[in-house]
Amino acid sequence: MPKPALTINQQIELLEERGMEFNDLDEARHFLSNISYYRLAGYWWEMQEDRVEHLFFEGTSFSSVVQLYNFDRHFKLIVFDAIERLEIALRTKLIYHLSLKSGGLWYQNASLFSNQDYHEEQLEKIQEEIDKSKEEFLVKHKENHPDESPEAWKALEVITLNTLSKQYENLNDQLPEKSKVANEFGLYFHNDFSSWLRTTTYIRNLVAHHSRLWNRYIIIKYSWPKSTSTPILNYTPDNRQTRKIFPILSGILHMLNHVSPGHAVKEKLLELFRNNPEIPLSKMGFPAGWENQPIWRD
Template sequence: MAKPPKTVQQQIQLLQARNMTFRNVADAPHFLSNISYYRLKGYWWEMQDDRVNHHFANGSVFEDVIDLYNFDRHFRLIVFNAIERIEISLRTKLIYHMSLSYGPFWYLDPSLFDKQKQFGFFISKIFRDMSSSSEEFMVKHFQNHPTENPESWKGLEVLTLGTLSKLYQNIKHQLPEKSTIAREFGLYNQKYLSSWLLTITVVRNIIAHHSRLWNRVIINKYDWPTSTPNPILSYVPNNHQRRKIFPLLSAILYISNEISPGHHIKQELLDLFNQFPNIPLSKMGFPANWQTEPIWL
């Protein structure tokens, strides 16, 4: 049975009836008028001591929910900035190495790819994306060269990280350029880069939809290398540990160090953690001694 809608005041009364307290209840209507009750549910979920009846444990404070929401908003922006660098670097390396070896239209050559069905999907998608693109360089290409395919340095510029990741994954493993790209990302084996990129894309899409990230369960499984040119963590995180953001965040930092030396992403994260000292980082998969892990030193 559908639940009836509630006014902001009714929402506040419901939270109070469920043992949520307010430091200043007069401020609550402002927050609930600009951040929906349903969106905030994800941030107060773990405050409940009875998740069937949605009763809050003693000490659950509405303003703490807002702090957690704001922490997550800033956290997503920092991670998104890091992922943007990864996306641009991947695009650049794909275009550079593959074009020099196989020409400007390599991305249209099925002999360079393993799975032909996946390649077919890619071809359909890229032509759809190119023809619908509002980017000036792409519009002008089709105006000036209506019967010619765009070179890879044009065509791949309109692809999403998800499509680029799948494109890289589908390149034949024996092609040396695939290994070269992995090494430039700081990984000995191309399978780890493929795995990481696909999972980073999942996180990127979570952020793009303004969804909660801080304690998100990462449902996409990814591999972890036993060794890397530079250390990341002092242990290989198991599958359970990889379900939280900490290992992948460490991987994102590691890649950032390789492709963007001198970046400020780690410092921005540390500053954010200091700004919100009451956020339970353990819910994000941070171990007790996380600050002693190599990538975080």
């Protein structure tokens, strides 16, 4: 039987009954009117002493929940900025290297891809994105060349990161260009790069849909390279550690250092952490002494 809907005041009363403290009821009503109860619930989950009866630890305040929510919001904005840079670099490098090697319509060339059936599915998705696009360069192409497919430098500019990363992963492993792209992101092996792209795409989609990133379990498994062009961590994360964001965030910084040198992403993250000393970074997989890991050192 479905639970009854609760008014904002009833939501506050329920939280008070469970032990949450409210210092400013008007502020609480404002937040609950604009941020749903169950969105905020992801942030107070760790603050529960009893997760069956949903009872909070003594001293848990609604303001601390809001602080954690705002921390996560700023954290996601910085991460999204980082992933945007990686996505643009991936588009650029794929288009450049493969177009020079195999022509402007290389993305339609089945011989360049390992899984033919999957390649056909991806071509359909690419065509759907092209048909939906209102980008001026594609509108002009359709007007001037109605019977010709757009070259990769037009077509691949409008597809999603998910489709783009799958295009890369499905390229034949023997193609030198596949390894070249991985190398330019600071990774020696395309298999590692493909797995990082899958995970980065997952994180990007979480952020794009305004989902919680703090304390999120990373459900997409990825490999950790045996060696990299510059050191990232002084240990190899195990399966448990890679379920939290710290290792792949460190990997994102490593790739950024290669494709966007001079970026300020790490500095913005460090500033955010300094300004929020109450936030338990360990819940995101940050180990003790994380500041001394190679990629995080000033």
